[in-house]
Amino acid sequence: xxxxxxxxxxxxxPNHDPLRNPKITHRFVRLSSSLALxxxxxLVTAQTxxxxxxxxxxxxxxxxxxxxxxxxxxxxxxxxxxxxxAPLFETAQSISVITGQQIAxxxxxxxxxxxxxxxxxxxxxxxxxxxxxxxxxxxxxxxxTYVDGLRTQTSTxxxxxxxxxxxxxxxVVKGPSSVGFGMTLPGGLVNLTTKRPQAESFNRAQITxxxxxxxxxxxxxxxxxxxxxxxxxxxxxxxxxxxxxxxxVYFKNYYLSPSYNFDLDGRNDLSVIASVQHRNYVRNQGxxxxxxxxxxxxxxxxxxxxxxxxxxxxxANYVHYFDNDWVYKQNFAITQGRSWSNSVFSAxxxxxxxxxxxxxxxxxxxxNFAWDNYLQRNFNLGRFxxxxxxxxxxxxxxxxxxxxxxxxxxxxxxxxxYGVTSIRTGTPSYNLTYNQYAGIYMxxxxxxxxxxxxxxxxxxxxxxxxxxxxxxxxKAQNSDNPFTxxxxxxxxxxxxxxxxxxxxxxxxxxxxxxxxxxxxxxxTGKQLEAGMKFQALDQRLQGYVAVYNLKRTNxxxxxxxxxxxxxxxxxxTRGFEAELSAAVTRQWNVSLTYxxxxxxxxxxxxxxxxIGKRINHVPKTAGALLTQYYFNPxxxxxxxxxxxxxxxxxxxxxxxxxxxxxxxxxxxxxxxxQEKSWGVSVSVKNLFDxxxxxxxxxxxxxxxxxxxxxxxLIGKFDF
Numbered sequence: 073x074x075x076x077x078x079x080x081x082x083x084x085x086p087n088h089d090p091l092r093n094p095k096i097t098h099r100f101v102r103l104s105s106s107l108a109l110x111x112x113x114x115l116v117t118a119q120t121x122x123x124x125x126x127x128x129x130x131x132x133x134x135x136x137x138x139x140x141x142x143x144x145x146x147x148x149x150x151x152x153x154x155x156x157x158a159p160l161f162e163t164a165q166s167i168s169v170i171t172g173q174q175i176a177x178x179x180x181x182x183x184x185x186x187x188x189x190x191x192x193x194x195x196x197x198x199x200x201x202x203x204x205x206x207x208x209x210x211x212x213x214x215x216x217t218y219v220d221g222l223r224t225q226t227s228t229x230x231x232x233x234x235x236x237x238x239x240x241x242x243x244v245v246k247g248p249s250s251v252g253f254g255m256t257l258p259g260g261l262v263n264l265t266t267k268r269p270q271a272e273s274f275n276r277a278q279i280t281x282x283x284x285x286x287x288x289x290x291x292x293x294x295x296x297x298x299x300x301x302x303x304x305x306x307x308x309x310x311x312x313x314x315x316x317x318x319x320x321v322y323f324k325n326y327y328l329s330p331s332y333n334f335d336l337d338g339r340n341d342l343s344v345i346a347s348v349q350h351r352n353y354v355r356n357q358g359x360x361x362x363x364x365x366x367x368x369x370x371x372x373x374x375x376x377x378x379x380x381x382x383x384x385x386x387x388a389n390y391v392h393y394f395d396n397d398w399v400y401k402q403n404f405a406i407t408q409g410r411s412w413s414n415s416v417f418s419a420x421x422x423x424x425x426x427x428x429x430x431x432x433x434x435x436x437x438x439x440n441f442a443w444d445n446y447l448q449r450n451f452n453l454g455r456f457x458x459x460x461x462x463x464x465x466x467x468x469x470x471x472x473x474x475x476x477x478x479x480x481x482x483x484x485x486x487x488x489x490y491g492v493t494s495i496r497t498g499t500p501s502y503n504l505t506y507n508q509y510a511g512i513y514m515x516x517x518x519x520x521x522x523x524x525x526x527x528x529x530x531x532x533x534x535x536x537x538x539x540x541x542x543x544x545x546x547k548a549q550n551s552d553n554p555f556t557x558x559x560x561x562x563x564x565x566x567x568x569x570x571x572x573x574x575x576x577x578x579x580x581x582x583x584x585x586x587x588x589x590x591x592x593x594x595x596t597g598k599q600l601e602a603g604m605k606f607q608a609l610d611q612r613l614q615g616y617v618a619v620y621n622l623k624r625t626n627x628x629x630x631x632x633x634x635x636x637x638x639x640x641x642x643x644x645t646r647g648f649e650a651e652l653s654a655a656v657t658r659q660w661n662v663s664l665t666y667x668x669x670x671x672x673x674x675x676x677x678x679x680x681x682x683i684g685k686r687i688n689h690v691p692k693t694a695g696a697l698l699t700q701y702y703f704n705p706x707x708x709x710x711x712x713x714x715x716x717x718x719x720x721x722x723x724x725x726x727x728x729x730x731x732x733x734x735x736x737x738x739x740x741x742x743x744x745x746q747e748k749s750w751g752v753s754v755s756v757k758n759l760f761d762x763x764x765x766x767x768x769x770x771x772x773x774x775x776x777x778x779x780x781x782x783x784x785l786i787g788k789f790d791f
């Protein structure tokens with residue numbers, strides 16, 4: 073039965089305020105206060121004064137880790153994901169690092185855009201829909217985003233996009249990583265390191281204008297009164313507004329992040345950081361496959377229906393140095409997120425000229441608490457050098473998720489008349505999900521004669537997933553205690569080459585129900601990898617080549633006949649990667665990446681016709697060549713750079729629906745002029761305005777086009 077628009081527009085579940093939830097806000101404030109008191113009591117205990125009065129004590133000052141170099145080109149470490157300053161050259165695992173200097177040179181505006189040039193990674197396959205999508209080694213990994221080594225969200229209903237203005241570098245771990253991070257899918261993960269206080273004072277501002285009405289202003293202020301990062305304060309902010317090549321689509325953002333390093337004694341380090349991010353945007357969903365006669369920029373939704381996303385985060389890093397060379401490190405963060413939408417989308421199997429449509433109501437509220445504690449020590453035993461890390465980390469996430477899909481009147485592209493004139497209300501879903509785990513892990517790295525590097529790591533987790541239907545009260549719960557591990561061996565041939573081999577496993581709890589409504593077992597993954605690390609030019613050149621065989625098992629599939637989900641699915645990817653980053657001279661930077669994935673297929677499935685089919689959006693070949701040249705060694709004056717980004721053919725399919733996505737090659741160009749106190753630069757992405765298909769929606773029904781030629785002009789000020 074059709075109802076008038078006002079009868080159910082923006083309807084909400086009983087006793088549910090889609091804009092405010094006092095209970096969640098109260099929990100967030102109460103939990104923040106408790107943790108702040110806990111950290112304070114730890115510091116007071118560490119610095120207690122003797123009852124006899126103030127006494128002089130002998131303090132051994134420990135060398136803390138070096139401050140991150142935000143102007144480096146070839147990263148030599150990845151402390152966020154390795155939990156140490158171990159060289160990448162001596163790490164038997166494929167890890168890519170996009171440095172702050174590279175982000176600035178390439179003028180990357182989103183995480184997905186920055187990941188386009190990483191070997192083995194496909195990003196933005198679902199188009200410009202307002203959040204970060206990426207695939208690592210053939211496996212969907214979008215929900216596996218970490219900030220400063222801590223997971224921000226476990227739900228696969230990812231609606232977040234981290235702000236690039238607050239990011240210092242991006243670390244990409246490829247392959248199973250559960251031994252270090254608990255529940256993860258086997259493809260890999262992305263860790264974003266945030267900008268923290270530096271040892272120099274500066275005031276920086278940036279004004280950006282560009283194609284499609286781009287207007288943006290950002291600032292970065294750092295205060296270090298004593299010329300040290302101890303007691304330093306930093307605040308980063310950005311305001312942005314931009315339209316999209318698709319009609320009526322826009323993206324409005326603001327972001328603010330203050331951070332502070334406490335000035336403590338030589339035995340203790342404490343850094344705190346907070347951030348607030350707000351995004352308001354209209355989602356670019358894509359167009360039906362028969363777009364040729366109607367244009368690729370047609371918007372089939374409703375211009376006045378948008379997404380609103382707010383994310384609040386507070387975290388701290390604490391380090392204590394003991395007299396006996398042990399080091400204790402603590403890292404925690406609380407993240408509260410809320411996303412709300414009443415957007416209009418094209419329905420499944422929609423075609424031009426009359427597009428069937430739906431309203432997708434979503435209200436998702438999350439509170440995520442992550443806490444990591446570990447002890448480290450190095451033992452120098454003559455021929456043997458032993459690095460030990462042992463720790464425990466905890467995660468607890470509460471997620472309230474309300475969703476409802478209503479069928480509405482179709483949109484006729486020939487008349488282009490917007491408006492919701494009829495609604496047929498759908499059945500709502502409203503679930504409360506708790507996802508939590510506690511894990512104990514140990515990492516052992518043994519060097520023999522400064523040649524062999526042997527790694528043996530293990531982790532035991534205790535996980536629990538519970539889902540409660542907020543309408544019926546029915547609750548499903550599942551607990552598991554998986555063990556994951558990794559072993560590796562590397563041989564340093566010399567200071568330039570180091571071949572290695574490694575084996576690692578992973579697990580990921582699922583929220584799908586099987587027979588009797590019980591939740592299913594975790595998905596598992598395993599990978600065998602062999603490769604070679606190399607470095608040169610006094611470590612200004614870093615790179616690796618690797619081959620791998622990765623398998624994901626226990627993949628969940630829905631069985632329409634049985635009426636519940638089963639775990640019979642299996643996916644296999646095999647491939648080759650090569651990556652190089654180099655500051656060839658003080659004036660010339662070069663990066664080169666290449667990946668070849670001949671096998672990315674479903675190897676077991678309930679649907680026999682799916683067996684042997686290629687995984688959606690995974691190209692067989694992809695590569696990038698990026699370079700930047702500074703005309704003066706001090707990097708003042710003129711600079712020019714360029715990039716070539718290419719992907720091979722891809723496919724997307726669901727059931728009998730199939731889309732072929734042809735390969736493409738894109739050229740980018742940038743140029744600029746920099747003085748000590750100001751600078752200006754211009755970049756042109758997709759220089760030749762190549763029309764290409766970026767991907768499809770997850771159900772492969774609608775096609776997403778890539779960005780056309782985009783011009784950006786940036787003015788920089790340092791005062």
